[in-house]
Amino acid sequence: MDVVGELFRAYSTLLAGVATSALLALSIWVTLYAGQLTLGNAAFMGVGAYVAALLTLRAQWPFQAALLAGTLAAAAIAFPLGATVFRLRGVYLAIATLAFGEMVRVAILAIPMTGRGQGLNGIPPKAELWHVWLSLVVVGYALARVRTSTVGRAWAAIREDEIAAGAQGIAVRRYKLAAFVLGAAIAGWAGALDAHLNFSIDPGLYGFARAVQILVFTVVGGVPNVLGPIFGAGLLTALPELLRPLKDLRDVFQGLILLLVIVYLPRGLVTLAELRRTRRLARIGQADVA
């Protein structure tokens, strides 16, 4: 018996969870990088999961086709939604996308085909661990390349100042919509994979709590680059396991860690190296003003 293989099998659920969380965190990173706070990713994940699961479960579609269909369904819903909702900014945009997420949940509860509150059970377990990790690597690499491309720089310009970006000739609405649809597609993909990993889904999985959780992954990890959301998701998914010895105090400690990161590293864990620069700025500032 090899110990490594044993360990791997024992923790395969956790490993898969880390990768899907990281994919979801990357999906919200796209819009955050463009400076837009949207909270619809949990709903897009749900759309992807339900479409893919219904296709494999009821229509006996092959797994690959169902995955693709789930992803496209999420993107297809995101397109008209983004076109309507991107007239809004800031908190209003966040609330509107949140309302959309809740509407998706209510719709799933109301349509009989989705199994309503009981959800879907016995989804064929077609997804494997390497599928999720491969997706994460591919999506992470692709986004890292996009970040440094023309598109990525346009997103950064929109984030820093929308009006100035528009004046520079960047099609602000179009780039925002592109970020939104891309994020929705990634979330849909992650949802479809997740449904085929866990065999069972229900509407409660894709509600407000999940939306906030995805946002927290990315905010804790940091938006400046692609590694941030992956670190954040990995840390926050694995943390409950690492803190297991603390027993009942586990949630308290997890909350405390979150709080400290957000207060002292407001731009995320990946900006740890910049802390010293902030201190230096503090000294310069005091010397010059006093």
Place this chain on the structure above:
Amino acid sequence: MEGNVFTVALVGILIPIVAIVGGLIIAGLSMHQRARLRELAYRERIAMIEKGLMPPPETDPQAFESAAFRRETAPVDSFSMYRAVKFRTAGLILMGIGFGLMVLITFAGDQPGAGIGVGGAIALLGFAFNSIFPQMGTQLELRAFTVMVVGGMGSIPGAVIGAYVLGLGEVTALTVSSELRDAFVFGLLFATLVLRPHGLLGTRSVERV
């Protein structure tokens, strides 16, 4: 039944206290830190100007809300000073007003108010339904959001009107179908944001460069 009422009343007092203390600590910590970082950024800009250098263009979105700023140019009492913090950080620092401290003081005044309000509302709810549980706030969270948006952010009469619109509408929707209830809440929220983003009584914010 005596004991039950007593317990609920006790919890009704305990919740505001916990909310006040916890809110103070968390808000104080985070606001002070954020204010400090922002103050640093402005100090750096001021230092650059004093050295005769051109600071990079301002990227703080709140600095662009100058339509609102024009109404707030004369900080006289502490509250308008607080609003001045929001609109003109650099000016405030130049006038010698401690930015971080100001924000901290405002939050110290703010959080107990919210704590008492929320605690009181929860205690009343506990009396009304004869039960309390840790998650009882979550169903109300999004409804409170909706009320605020429908009424118009920053408008107190708007909040009251929004609450009536939402509550009566929700009950009406409930007579048709139980699933329509949630659908109504979020449909209303979404429709308001798309059709009338400033709400019923809120003021339309004008964007200026």
